[in-house]
Every structure is written in structure tokens, then in C-alpha cells.
Amino acid sequence: MGSSYFVSADRHTGAAWPFTAEQLTASVVRIWPQSSVNEDNDDTLNITVRAGDHHCELSYQADLQVLIFRDQEPLSAPLTVVHTLLRELAPGVPAVWWADFDATLEPLDPTLDLQQFIDDFGA
Structure with a gap:
């Protein structure tokens, strides 16, 4: 505990997220009305979401196009x-994640089903 994780488009492949901060905000509010x-x-957008029974906080640095949690x-x-x-918001865009303690880029595949996506994170 105490670490932070970062997610962005895989810039090494030339990828970029096509959405704006306003589109991200609209999607968050529409999908999770609370x-x-x-x-x-x-x-920086500070995002607080209730996903099911869980509460989580993320941020989005619009200038860098990075989600942080x-x-x-x-x-x-x-x-x-x-x-x-x-x-x-970014279907088919290659993504990567890294932790603040080592900054090693790891692939992140949002085309996986949710459980596989969660299981593969950090595996």
C-alpha cells in the first residue's frame, strides 16, 4: 500500500487517447451517476466513483493524458x-501501466473481459 499506478496510451507505439477531459467527465457521470x-x-481531474459497493478515487492529468490511482x-x-x-473512450488504443516505485511500462489490454483485465494487472 502507499504506491500509485499510472495508465496511459502506449506512446512508444505512437498511440494517444482520442478523448478530451470533458468527454471523460461526461462518461464518468453518465456511467456512475453518484x-x-x-x-x-x-x-487535473479528481474523480470519485462508487463502483458497486466500492468507493474509489482516481485522477486524470489532462495535459499528460494519464490516469492515476x-x-x-x-x-x-x-x-x-x-x-x-x-x-x-479509447477502444483499440494500446495502453500501458506502471507503478511509481519502478516505472517499468507494462502492457494493459482493455479488450480483455473485466475479470481477466483485473487478474492480469500486476501479474
């Missing part, structure tokens, strides 16, 4: 949010 999205002064229990909650958003 959620909230607040913008900081530095183009803390290592939290259960990790399946923020991963569910990431999976859902990427499938909706």
Missing part, C-alpha cells in the same frame, strides 16, 4: 473504472 469530478487549477483495497474498484472508461 460520482463526482472536480478540476484542479493544473488541468493509489494502491487501495480492493484494487478491483479502480481497475473496473479504468477498464470501463478505456473500453468506452
Whole structure:
């Protein structure tokens, strides 16, 4: 616990996410109506989502196109949010993730079903 995870399009392959911060906000509010999205002064969206029985917090740095979430229990909650958003807003865009403690890029495949996506994260 205490680490953070980062998710972005795989820039090494030339990939970029096609969505804007406004589109991300609209999707979050539509999919999880009890959620909230607040913008900081530095183009960072702070996202609070209730995914089922779980509450999770993420942020999105719009200028860098990076989703960030803390290592939290259960990790399946923020991963569910990431999976859902990427499938909706960036289908087919290659993605990667890394942890703040080693910064090793790992592939992330949102085309997997949700449980496989969660199981493969960090495996």
C-alpha cells in the first residue's frame, strides 16, 4: 500500500487517447451517476466513483493524458473504472501501466473481459 499506478496510451507505439477531459467527465457521470469530478487549477481531474459497493478515487492529468490511482483495497474498484472508461473512450488504443516505485511500462489490454483485465494487472 502507499504506491500509485499510472495508465496511459502506449506512446512508444505512437498511440494517444482520442478523448478530451470533458468527454471523460461526461462518461464518468453518465456511467456512475453518484460520482463526482472536480478540476484542479493544473488541468487535473479528481474523480470519485462508487463502483458497486466500492468507493474509489482516481485522477486524470489532462495535459499528460494519464490516469492515476493509489494502491487501495480492493484494487478491483479502480481497475473496473479504468477498464470501463478505456473500453468506452479509447477502444483499440494500446495502453500501458506502471507503478511509481519502478516505472517499468507494462502492457494493459482493455479488450480483455473485466475479470481477466483485473487478474492480469500486476501479474
